[in-house]
Amino acid sequence: MMAHKDSTLNIVIIGSGFGGLGMAMQLKRAGFGHFTILEKADSLGGTWRDNTYPGAACDVQSHLYSYSFEPKSDWSRKFGLQPEIRSYLEQCADKYRLHEHIRFNTEVTAARFDRASAQWRIETRDGQEHRAHVLIPGCGQLNQPAMPDIDGLDRFQGPLFHSARWDHDVDLAGKRVAVIGTGASAIQFVPQIVPEVASLKLFQRSGAWVIPKPDRPFTGFEQWLFEAMPLADRLYRAFIYWRIETRALAFTRFGFLLNGLKWQTRRLARRHVRDPDKRAKLIPDYPVGCKRILISNDWFPAVDDDRVDLVTDPIESVDDNAVITQGGVRHPVDAIILGTGFRATDFLTPMTITGLDGRDLNAVWKDGAEAYKGISVAGFPNLFLLYGPNTNLAHSSIVFMLESQIRYVIKCLRLLRDPALRYMDVKADRQHDYNARLQETLSHTVWEAGCHSWYKTASGRNTNNWPGFTFSFRLMTSKLELSDYDLYSAYPANEKQGKPA
Numbered sequence: 001m002m003a004h005k006d007s008t009l010n011i012v013i014i015g016s017g018f019g020g021l022g023m024a025m026q027l028k029r030a031g032f033g034h035f036t037i038l039e040k041a042d043s044l045g046g047t048w049r050d051n052t053y054p055g056a057a058c059d060v061q062s063h064l065y066s067y068s069f070e071p072k073s074d075w076s077r078k079f080g081l082q083p084e085i086r087s088y089l090e091q092c093a094d095k096y097r098l099h100e101h102i103r104f105n106t107e108v109t110a111a112r113f114d115r116a117s118a119q120w121r122i123e124t125r126d127g128q129e130h131r132a133h134v135l136i137p138g139c140g141q142l143n144q145p146a147m148p149d150i151d152g153l154d155r156f157q158g159p160l161f162h163s164a165r166w167d168h169d170v171d172l173a174g175k176r177v178a179v180i181g182t183g184a185s186a187i188q189f190v191p192q193i194v195p196e197v198a199s200l201k202l203f204q205r206s207g208a209w210v211i212p213k214p215d216r217p218f219t220g221f222e223q224w225l226f227e228a229m230p231l232a233d234r235l236y237r238a239f240i241y242w243r244i245e246t247r248a249l250a251f252t253r254f255g256f257l258l259n260g261l262k263w264q265t266r267r268l269a270r271r272h273v274r275d276p277d278k279r280a281k282l283i284p285d286y287p288v289g290c291k292r293i294l295i296s297n298d299w300f301p302a303v304d305d306d307r308v309d310l311v312t313d314p315i316e317s318v319d320d321n322a323v324i325t326q327g328g329v330r331h332p333v334d335a336i337i338l339g340t341g342f343r344a345t346d347f348l349t350p351m352t353i354t355g356l357d358g359r360d361l362n363a364v365w366k367d368g369a370e371a372y373k374g375i376s377v378a379g380f381p382n383l384f385l386l387y388g389p390n391t392n393l394a395h396s397s398i399v400f401m402l403e404s405q406i407r408y409v410i411k412c413l414r415l416l417r418d419p420a421l422r423y424m425d426v427k428a429d430r431q432h433d434y435n436a437r438l439q440e441t442l443s444h445t446v447w448e449a450g451c452h453s454w455y456k457t458a459s460g461r462n463t464n465n466w467p468g469f470t471f472s473f474r475l476m477t478s479k480l481e482l483s484d485y486d487l488y489s490a491y492p493a494n495e496k497q498g499k500p501a
Helices: 018-029 082-095 186-193 220-228 230-245 247-252 255-272 276-282 299-304 398-416 428-442 470-477
Strands: 011-014 035-038 108-114 119-124 129-132 134-137 160-162 176-180 199-203 308-311 315-318 322-325 329-332 335-338 352-354 421-426 485-489
Touching: 011 018, 011 129, 018 035, 018 082, 018 398, 035 129, 119 134, 134 398, 176 186, 186 199, 186 299, 199 322, 220 230, 230 247, 247 255, 255 276, 255 299, 276 299, 276 308, 299 308, 398 421, 398 470, 421 428
Parallel strands: 011 035, 011 134, 108 352, 160 335, 176 199, 176 335, 199 308
Antiparallel strands: 108 119, 119 129, 315 322, 322 329, 421 485
């Protein structure tokens, strides 16, 4: 049986965030027109659609946190705010006429590779089935909110929501509010809500290394210059890229270079936090860089506010109107906001992905997700991940990494256009060797300095971060090595199994 009788490839992309939209735009540029984007929500944008909490913004500068092939000259600030980033994605989708390819309110629940037809059979929550020669999940690593395992959380009688599902119908003015978690989202929304609330109980498990955010609005002249002289825009982007690319050395090889950030954090705390006890609680006891470094200019002033009570005792439970900490201490509150991050290591769940011979991807990844170059997984043919395992960064823009992955996938798709080829499957030994080398490199990074973070699974395996320069990843993905894959012919001697070409 022939997989596709002409050069037409049917492609399904899951998700319409930076990865999915970037893939779709490049498919159009490369001449691939038969693709569908399946989006579980009613609009596009991925994490920039979901995270609408007050103060939501990016911690990578706007000119680098955007597609290199779709520059935006009129960014309002150096660091983009959520509404502007989402608007940028909408503009890109409009320009490339992607809405005609997107199926909104279509949540993928399962996908199974059918060897006989060499197609993915994709099931959605509404009971429909889609078929595709190629499946490209672009779900990202930060799309599933992590709900804390706290006894009694479901018994709380007041408003309770996660920061990634902000309830804008809840008026926090004059309320006693609890915020659980002090990560990257909390340091953005807490300063925004402190002036409104009657009091805020800030429950912190560990402090964070917080450094100043070099943000400001762009002047009208700067925006004009970027528009009138595209070269200036490109040079500015290159300057940002190379300036922050040097930070990879500190995260991956020379952790001591990050120690200067400790001084910055302590200086900020001394300048803005009056209470010595509160100030001491805010300073982490783990090596800088071991967890995500945060950037903010208003975090410490917000925590210093007399309405904010910083609580570091462990939470034992929640009842109908209070958070209860160790020793039975009750903290009465009217509303609870969870700033507890995301299930970043649970790649592709809760979808069920089934490959050759009935392999369940969740079972294959039970000890931690891994993929060849973060893109291909042995036993799952014609499946290409975007923002897959070990492609996250601590120092630069994920958009740069996504573009590298997208270019690699396009190379694979050009190969699969050949009607004589049924499917391609990365060799298990190549995947194993690649990940063994990667984990060995990771063992020497600052992320292995002894703390637990969202970069790691419960067992301590780092499944998220790329341990090197972004340009080294681009070089690695710039060439498709056919010897890394088993290529299955459309004309097998054994019709049922196929054979490597």
